Every structure is written in structure tokens, then in C-alpha cells.
Amino acid sequence: MVTSSHTRARVSPHSDAQTLLQAGNEHVWLHASSSHALAVPTESKRIIVAGHGCMLTDIDGKEYIDGLAGLSLVNVGHGRHAIGAAMAAQAGTLAYASAADSTTLPALQLATLLADLTPGDLSTVFLCSGGSEAVESAIKIARQYQYLVGFPKRVKIIGRRGSLHGATYAAMSVSGTSQRNEPYHSPWMHGALHVAPPYCYRCDYRQTYPTCEVYCVEAIAQMIEHEGPHTIAAVIVEPISASGGVVIPPPEYLPRLRQICDQHGVLLIVDEVITGFGRTGKMFASEHWGLVGDIMTLAKGLSSGYAPIAATICRPHVVAPFASATGQRLSHLFTFGGQAVACAAALANIQIIQDEQLVEQAATMGAYLLEQLQGLRHHPTVGDIRGLGLLTAVELVKDRATKLPFAVDSAEVATLHAALVERGLLTRVTQVIMLSPPLCITRAEVDRIVEIIDCSLAVMERHYGYEERL
Ligand SMILES: Cc1ncc(COP(=O)(O)O)c(C=O)c1O
Numbered sequence: 050m051v052t053s054s055h056t057r058a059r060v061s062p063h064s065d066a067q068t069l070l071q072a073g074n075e076h077v078w079l080h081a082s083s084s085h086a087l088a089v090p091t092e093s094k095r096i097i098v099a100g101h102g103c104m105l106t107d108i109d110g111k112e113y114i115d116g117l118a119g120l121s122l123v124n125v126g127h128g129r130h131a132i133g134a135a136m137a138a139q140a141g142t143l144a145y146a147s148a149a150d151s152t153t154l155p156a157l158q159l160a161t162l163l164a165d166l167t168p169g170d171l172s173t174v175f176l177c178s179g180g181s182e183a184v185e186s187a188i189k190i191a192r193q194y195q196y197l198v199g200f201p202k203r204v205k206i207i208g209r210r211g212s213l214h215g216a217t218y219a220a221m222s223v224s225g226t227s228q229r230n231e232p233y234h235s236p237w238m239h240g241a242l243h244v245a246p247p248y249c250y251r252c253d254y255r256q257t258y259p260t261c262e263v264y265c266v267e268a269i270a271q272m273i274e275h276e277g278p279h280t281i282a283a284v285i286v287e288p289i290s291a292s293g294g295v296v297i298p299p300p301e302y303l304p305r306l307r308q309i310c311d312q313h314g315v316l317l318i319v320d321e322v323i324t325g326f327g328r329t330g331k332m333f334a335s336e337h338w339g340l341v342g343d344i345m346t347l348a349k350g351l352s353s354g355y356a357p358i359a360a361t362i363c364r365p366h367v368v369a370p371f372a373s374a375t376g377q378r379l380s381h382l383f384t385f386g387g388q389a390v391a392c393a394a395a396l397a398n399i400q401i402i403q404d405e406q407l408v409e410q411a412a413t414m415g416a417y418l419l420e421q422l423q424g425l426r427h428h429p430t431v432g433d434i435r436g437l438g439l440l441t442a443v444e445l446v447k448d449r450a451t452k453l454p455f456a457v458d459s460a461e462v463a464t465l466h467a468a469l470v471e472r473g474l475l476t477r478v479t480q481v482i483m484l485s486p487p488l489c490i491t492r493a494e495v496d497r498i499v500e501i502i503d504c505s506l507a508v509m510e511r512h513y514g515y516e517e518r519l
Contacts, residue, residue: 062098066108069096091463093470100127103487103494105475116476116498118487121291121323121440122349125401126487132355132397139393148176148386155392162399163360166332169341173368175361175379176387180322180348181215183359184285187318187344188219189381190363191283194316197370197377203282203314205240207272211248211293214285214320223285226292242276244269246290247298250433250444251452258299266302270309283316283344284309288334291323294481295435295442303338316343316367322359323440326350327402327488330412330438337437343367350402356394357385407488411438414490421499428506429515430461439488442481443502447515454480461513468505474498 060072074087079094086092096108103126105113118124125132139155146153152160160174175186188206195203208214208223215221222238225246245253247265254264273281288303290296310317319342324334328350331337335345344367348359371377385391402408415438422434422443432446445462447453455461457479466478474497477483482502486494510516 066096069108091467093467102126102128103490111473113470113473113475114486114494114498114501116474116484116486118485119354120349121328121483121485122354124326124328124350124488125353125398125405125407126489129353129355129398129401131401132353132394135393135397136356136390140390142389144390145388148384149382152387153389153392155389155396156387159392159395160360162396163347163362166399167345167347167362168333168335168339170364171341171345171362172365173363175363175381176392177359177361177383178357178385178388178391179215179359180320180346181217181220182383183322183346183348183361184214184220184223184318184320185217186361186381186383187285187320187346188223188283190344190361190367190379191316191318193380194367194370195282197375200279200314202280205242205276205281206238206318207242207244207269207281207284207315209246209286209290209293210243210253211246211296212285212287212290212320213292214287214322224292240280240282242272244272246293246296247302248293248296249299250435263299263301263305266298266305266309269306270313273309273313273315278313278315281313281315283318285318285320287320287322288324288338288340289329289437289440291440291483291485294444294479295440295483297435297437300338303335303340307340310343318342318344318346320346322346322348323350323485326353326399327408327411328438328440328485330408330415332408334437351398352391352395353398355398356388356391358388358391358395402488405489411488414488414492414495415439415441417492418484418490418495418498421495422502424499425503425506428503428510430455430506430510436484439485439490441484443484444481445478461509464512465505465509468508469501472501472504474501474505 060069070088074085078084079086087094097105098108099106103115105115163174164172177183177186192204206223208225210225212225214224219238222241225243245265249258319335321333325347343364345362352358371379418441419436425431430445432449432452433444445455462478
């Protein structure tokens with residue numbers, strides 16, 4: 050039966066929990082979810098009503114540790130009134146001015162601050178609203194740059210298997226996640242190529258570091274040479290691939306990649322959407338390797354999720370061909386780029402990161418988390434534990450010797466996830482249990498996370514008989 054919107058019950062935040070759940074179930078299509086998933090117990094979805102620091106409260110009053118900081122972005126933690134106040138003040142003064150004709154005071158302040166904070170001479174900032182838009186912009190800037198400097202055939206972009214760069218079409222094309230394959234199928238954006246990730250625990254080349262001499266990065270040089278350097282616009286990498294399972298490259302990898310790109314006139318796009326703003330114990334993960342990309346993408350921790358905002362930042366040689374004197378301009382615009390309230394949120398967020406020394410806190414608490422997680426190695430289903438700062442993964446295996454992974458949709462993964470949620474830990478379980486909590490996490494919260502994972506692994510292992518195979 051078709052229901053007219055006029056006859057639908059109105060909901061307000063004061064409606065009872067059951068009414069809200071029904072309304073949400075009927076009308077909210079959660080991302081990456083079945084429709085009407087909110088009321089399906091096995092889907093493990095919820096209505097969150099409040100947050101403070103690392104803690105979240107759902108509509109039934111149940112509390113959770115936000116082990117993933119939302120989707121790896123609430124770096125300063127939940128419930129920051131200072132950010133709300135900055136946004137309210139800006140909204141009352143000026144919320145928006147045309148992204149093409151004008152800039153605003155908070156946008157100008159933010160761009161200047163980002164130029165100052167980001168590595169090397171990254172200095173010209175294109176503001177947009179999310180990580181996918183930032184990556185989409187980087188790809189278009191790279192292609193237009195190559196076109197303007199006289200290489201119109203340099204259109205290909207090399208990404209890596211396992212990486213995630215976003216949900217829009219070009220960003221998805223250069224991503225290497227398996228979700229990309231179904232149900233969209235190719236053709237993807239023309240010229241999107243993929244190489245193996247520097248995933249030492251599961252090396253695609255069946256090599257072992259350091260005897261491998263970091264062959265995975267030399268394979269990028271080989272691909273550029275094989276395709277023809279005159280066809281390659283850029284290589285895109287996350288310094289640490291979170292979606293790939295927190296893949297941390299060996300020390301030589303990124304400096305060598307920088308050399309390879311320079312040798313071949315290929316731009317290097319460094320996607321710091323997840324790793325930026327303190328997540329790995331440095332303001333930007335690039336700093337661990339002295340890396341300066343030609344273009345850097347930022348989002349998530351830029352506002353800690355208080356507003357949708359992202360940035361694509363370029364070095365002077367990248368923007369030079371677009372200068373007024375050349376008669377050229379960037380052929381790319383988003384209506385919401387540089388939205389003033391979002392910029393005010395980002396400025397207030399960065400102020401908190403700096404005032405509370407959350408970058409240093411991420412390094413300290415990340416080291417503590419990694420140390421505590423080592424205690425899980427006695428579990429037969431724990432294959433590897435790795436992390437940098439507060440970007441950490443516990444890799445799950447059916448068998449330690451063969452490293453056979455669990456299928457993401459396996460009963461074991463579902464049981465483990467349910468056990469974690471039941472004990473009050475929100476996180477993501479795929480081939481790894483991923484942990485990227487707010488940077489303001491306390492030692493007590495770290496201890497509780499490890500305790501919950503320990504118990505939940507034991508529940509899953511007992512249920513499926515893994516302990517007996519030790
Ligand atoms: C490294 C990286 N780049 C880009 C994106 C896309 O960001 P968004 O979801 O804000 O569009 C993501 C999303 O998780 C990401 O992890």
C-alpha cells in the first residue's frame with residue numbers, strides 16, 4: 050500500500066525508542082547496508098543519541114567504546130562544545146559564499162594553516178566536502194596538470210590492490226578493494242591500473258622483507274616502464290592503507306616511490322584522508338618517512354567529523370600551469386567547497402588537536418595499545434598484530450601456519466562482531482579487527498578494549514572449536 054507522507058507519524062527526538070526505530074527503519078538507508086536494516090538484529094545497526102570522548106550512547110541507553118572513532122575520523126573525541134560554538138558563531142555571521150567567486154575568512158585561515166602544517170612546500174589548498182571529493186579532485190588536477198604541461202596522453206593513474214580512495218567513480222576506479230568488483234563491474238575509469246600493496250604479512254610475491262629488497266615498489270617502476278611513462282599521470286597511495294588491513298610499508302618503500310615518480314615525471318598523490326591529523330602519532334603519516342607528495346588529500350580528522358570538509362593540497366609546480374598568466378584555470382568546482390561553517394569547525398578542531406597535544410597522545414597511547422594487544426597472541430585465530438599510532442589491526446586467520454583468512458561474510462566473523470558489540474565495543478571486523486579510536490583515549494579505555502577483544506575471540510573460538518586445534 051502506498052502511504053502518503055501526510056499520514057506518516059511525525060517523529061521528534063522525544064518520541065519513544067520504538068517509534069524512532071520504526072521510523073528509522075522505514076526511511077533511513079544506512080550506507081553500505083541493506084534497506085530497512087535498522088531493526089534487523091543480525092545487522093547490528095543502532096541509533097546513537099550522544100557521545101562524549103571515546104564513549105557513545107544508543108537510544109536504549111547502552112554505552113559503547115567507539116573503537117573506530119566513527120569511521121576513523123573523530124580524532125578529538127565526541128561532545129566538543131568548543132567546535133559547536135565556533136560553528137554556531139560562523140553560521141550566524143556567514144554560512145556560505147560562492148565557491149567560484151569568493152572565499153571567506155575561515156576558508157582563508159584554514160587554507161593558510163594547512164599550508165603551514167602539511168609537509169614541505171604543499172601550499173595551495175582546494176577545499177571540498179569529503180575524502181572521495183578530495184581524491185576525485187586530485188585525480189582531475191593531476192590529469193589536467195599533465196595536459197597543460199604538454200603531456201595529453203598522461204592519463205593513467207596507478208593505485209594499489211587493497212587500497213580504498215573513496216566511493217565516487219574515479220576514486221573507486223583507482224581503489225583496489227574487492228568490494229569494487231561487485232556489483233558495478235568494469236568498465237572503470239579509463240587508465241586505472243593496480244599494483245600489489247607492501248603487505249609484508251601476505252606478500253603477493255611470496256617474498257620476505259628485507260631479503261625481498263622491497264620488490265613491491267620496484268614493481269611500480271616496472272609498470273610505469275611497461276605502460277610507457279608518457280601515459281602515466283600519477284601514482285596514488287595511502288601512506289598506511291587502513292582498508293587494506295593497516296598495511297604499513299617497509300621503511301624504504303615510500304622514499305623509493307618518491308624517486309621513481311620523479312624519475313618518470315609522474316605525480317605522486319598521497320592520500321592522508323585517514324592517516325592525517327595525528328592518527329599515526331605524527332600530524333601526517335608522510336612525516337614518518339620524510340615524504341612530500343605532489344598532491345595530498347585530507348578529510349576525516351580535518352574536522353573530526355563535526356562537519357563534512359576535505360582538502361586537496363598541491364605543491365607550487367603542480368599549480369603553476371593553472372596560473373592566470375597562462376590563460377588556464379582549473380576545470381573543476383564543487384558548490385560546497387570551502388563552506389564557511391565547515392571551515393570554522395576544522396579550525397576549532399585543529400586548535401584542540403594542538404592545545405591538547407593529541408598527536409603526541411596518539412603516539413603514546415598507540416604504543417600502549419599495541420603493547421597490550423600483544424597479549425592476544427595466544428589466540429589460535431590471531432595471525433598478526435600491527436599498528437602505528439592509533440591505527441591498529443589484529444589480523445585473523447583460520448590457521449596460523451597457512452595464514453588462511455576468514456571470509457568477511459563468514460559465521461565466525463559475524464559471531465566475533467556480535468560478541469564485541471554485546472560487550473560494548475564498536476569496531477569493524479573484516480580480515481582484521483581494526484582499531485582507530487579517538488586520539489583522546491585513556492589507558493583505562495585501552496585496557497577495556499583489549500579485554501573485550503580477548504573475551505570475544507574466546508567466545509568465537511570456543512563456538513567454532515578453534516581452541517582445540519592449538
Ligand atoms: C584513504 C581514504 N581515502 C578516501 C576515502 C573516502 O573518503 P569519504 O568516505 O569521506 O568520501 C576514504 C574513506 O574511508 C579513505 O579511507
